[in-house]
Amino acid sequence: MNVCMIGTGYVGLVTGICLAHIGHNVTCVDIDTHKIEMLKKGELPIFEPGLEDLLKVNVSDKRLHFTNDIKQAVQNSQVIFIAVGTPPAKDGNANLTNVFEAAHDIAAALNEYKVIVNKSTVPVGTAEKVSEIIQKNKKSETDFSVVSNPEFLKEGSAIKDIFEGDRIVIGVEDQNAQAIMEQLYKPLSIPVYVTDVKSAEMIKYASNAFLATKISFINEIANVCEKVGADITKVAGGMGLDKRIGASFLNAGLGYGGSCFPKDAKALVETAKQAGYHFKILNAVIEVNDKQKQIMVDKISKYVSKLNNPVVGILGLAFKPNTDDIREAPSLYIIQKLKEQGIKLKAYDPIAMENTKIIIPDITYCSNLYDACRDVDVVVITTEWEEFKNMDLDIVKDSVKTPLIIDGRNIFDPIQMNQKGFKYISIGR
Numbered sequence: 445m446n447v448c449m450i451g452t453g454y455v456g457l458v459t460g461i462c463l464a465h466i467g468h469n470v471t472c473v474d475i476d477t478h479k480i481e482m483l484k485k486g487e488l489p490i491f492e493p494g495l496e497d498l499l500k501v502n503v504s505d506k507r508l509h510f511t512n513d514i515k516q517a518v519q520n521s522q523v524i525f526i527a528v529g530t531p532p533a534k535d536g537n538a539n540l541t542n543v544f545e546a547a548h549d550i551a552a553a554l555n556e557y558k559v560i561v562n563k564s565t566v567p568v569g570t571a572e573k574v575s576e577i578i579q580k581n582k583k584s585e586t587d588f589s590v591v592s593n594p595e596f597l598k599e600g601s602a603i604k605d606i607f608e609g610d611r612i613v614i615g616v617e618d619q620n621a622q623a624i625m626e627q628l629y630k631p632l633s634i635p636v637y638v639t640d641v642k643s644a645e646m647i648k649y650a651s652n653a654f655l656a657t658k659i660s661f662i663n664e665i666a667n668v669c670e671k672v673g674a675d676i677t678k679v680a681g682g683m684g685l686d687k688r689i690g691a692s693f694l695n696a697g698l699g700y701g702g703s704c705f706p707k708d709a710k711a712l713v714e715t716a717k718q719a720g721y722h723f724k725i726l727n728a729v730i731e732v733n734d735k736q737k738q739i740m741v742d743k744i745s746k747y748v749s750k751l752n753n754p755v756v757g758i759l760g761l762a763f764k765p766n767t768d769d770i771r772e773a774p775s776l777y778i779i780q781k782l783k784e785q786g787i788k789l790k791a792y793d794p795i796a797m798e799n800t801k802i803i804i805p806d807i808t809y810c811s812n813l814y815d816a817c818r819d820v821d822v823v824v825i826t827t828e829w830e831e832f833k834n835m836d837l838d839i840v841k842d843s844v845k846t847p848l849i850i851d852g853r854n855i856f857d858p859i860q861m862n863q864k865g866f867k868y869i870s871i872g873r
């Protein structure tokens with residue numbers, strides 16, 4: 445099947461490459477000419493494990509193409525995906541400018557029946573608006589269908605998530621478009637959940653809001669654990685064995701970050717508000733998440749406020765391991781707050797330092813984790829990279845000024861850390 449992917453970011457690029465890998469002929473388009481130039485040279489504009497190999501294989505097999513010519517890409521394709529960014533607007537709503545621009549471009553190019561697939565995370569009712577834009581602006585009499593197909597991949601394991609996802613959600617209003625979508629995804633052998641368009645749009649927000657709720661809930665339990673002397677990792681272990689609860693998303697820490705949960709939770713609150721409903725739980729989830737980052741800042745400040753010219757080493761900048769994405773990363777909040785207190789900072793991340801340097805140029809970036817620990821008063825762990833879990837604690841202990849680790853991701857065992865001679869402070873233990 446000929447497929448056009450509009451937007452080659454974390455979602456569009458990975459989805460486009462994976463669709464090519466299952467046999468489709470995919471053309472990826474982006475308004476960012478630099479990205480397209482990089483991709484044409486076989487270079488990836490993002491970090492995602494395993495993606496570079498898949499890119500090379502599918503380009504050399506001539507199933508994957510990159511262009512800035514959206515008109516031609518749309519006209520040559522039967523299925524057009526919209527996978528552009530939907531960043532948060534100031535009021536918390538999703539900013540749909542990119543989606544509507546893509547809809548205008550599709551309308552201008554429409555030459556025969558196409559299925560237009562909204563893969564971006566968009567509020568309920570957006571497919572209807574996309575449909576209206578295309579209907580109003582199309583230059584030919586041809587028919588089209590707009591489908592909702594939200595994406596559930598996770599950065600860092602995106603390829604696996606696409607090839608082995610739990611479900612594919614398709615919101616569709618006509619049987620022709622449904623048949624084309626089922627045909628498109630058939631090689632993946634993943635359960636397809638077909639529903640109406642509005643429900644599909646809501647499934648994405650409801651799923652992210654539920655996961656965000658799980659994270660804020662376990663963080664609240666962690667905060668209570670600290671006060672009463674229980675250990676959150678043991679509590680979560682016992683809770684997770686209950687199949688009704690499940691073990692995933694029960695890691696207490698610095699709260700959720702990234703480009704999805706924070707913006708999607710806020711957008712759902714706004715959607716509810718506009719519909720005249722106060723979404724009480726989700727408001728609390730957001731509040732708890734904001735507070736969780738400040739709790740970490742307070743833990744660090746408590747120690748460094750007594751020191752002259754303190755230096756803090758930050759291990760981890762990405763919002764989670766195996767990605768270079770720093771959007772809404774808790775590390776950024778913590779760094780900002782410590783900078784405001786005049787604290788000198790050193791930082792290291794295996795992948796995300798280049799992205800961070802653009803927005804925080806004035807801290808010291810280190811070439812490895814041990815450099816980031818050298819002569820610091822506190823080591824702060826903000827991302828649970830495998831590299832940090834496997835660090836040589838003897839070298840760290842010899843490098844630091846004071847053997848104090850404040851761990852926002854609970855990657856070590858407190859008893860073992862104490863035995864190693866560290867003062868070790870973590871979350872909910």
Ligand SMILES: NC(=O)c1ccc[n+]([C@@H]2O[C@H](COP(=O)([O-])OP(=O)(O)OC[C@H]3O[C@@H](n4cnc5c(N)ncnc54)[C@H](O)[C@@H]3O)[C@@H](O)[C@H]2O)c1
Binds near residue numbers: 452528543596
């Ligand atoms: N990143 C994730 O983990 C994830 C997971 C599930 C869903 N989503 C959703 O998928 C969507 C895309 O997210 P992302 O992380 O890939 O964003 P991104 O910012 O990485 O990529 C978006 C891309 O779209 C391009 N673009 C913007 N307007 C365009 C236009 N009019 N025409 C062509 N290209 C255009 C941008 O240049 C950019 O390359 C969002 O709605 C997001 O909420 C993201």
